[in-house]
Amino acid sequence: FASTGCGGNNAESVAKDMVANMKEVGAILTSVTDEASAKAAVPKIEAVRAKMRDCAKRAKAVGKVDAATETKINEMMQAGMTQAMQSIAVAQERLAAQPQLMAIIQPAMQGMENDL
Numbered sequence: 001f002a003s004t005g006c007g008g009n010n011a012e013s014v015a016k017d018m019v020a021n022m023k024e025v026g027a028i029l030t031s032v033t034d035e036a037s038a039k040a041a042v043p044k045i046e047a048v049r050a051k052m053r054d055c056a057k058r059a060k061a062v063g064k065v066d067a068a069t070e071t072k073i074n075e076m077m078q079a080g081m082t083q084a085m086q087s088i089a090v091a092q093e094r095l096a097a098q099p100q101l102m103a104i105i106q107p108a109m110q111g112m113e114n115d116l
Helices: 011-031 035-062 067-096 099-109
Strands: none
Touching (some): 067 099
């Protein structure tokens, strides 16, 4: 990965980066177990969100791809995103039972769906 967390500017590399970013969010949330780790997670979440926004810009710049490439990308995204979203959902469910930790990380998570 480049320092921005996103690789090349073709559709496949953008899709791979998007999946990697979502997996990273899942790993960050999974690492939150107490107040100190929740506070440490906030700048990490914000950094991943910046990478997500960069990937979204790159995805728009790539433009239309042929049907075969689109199918390949969709299959890759489906598998990777399903795994990432499951990891995020499990971590969020666990954290929902700990409102003091959710209160710390929730502002960093707010509006993340708009970064994609």
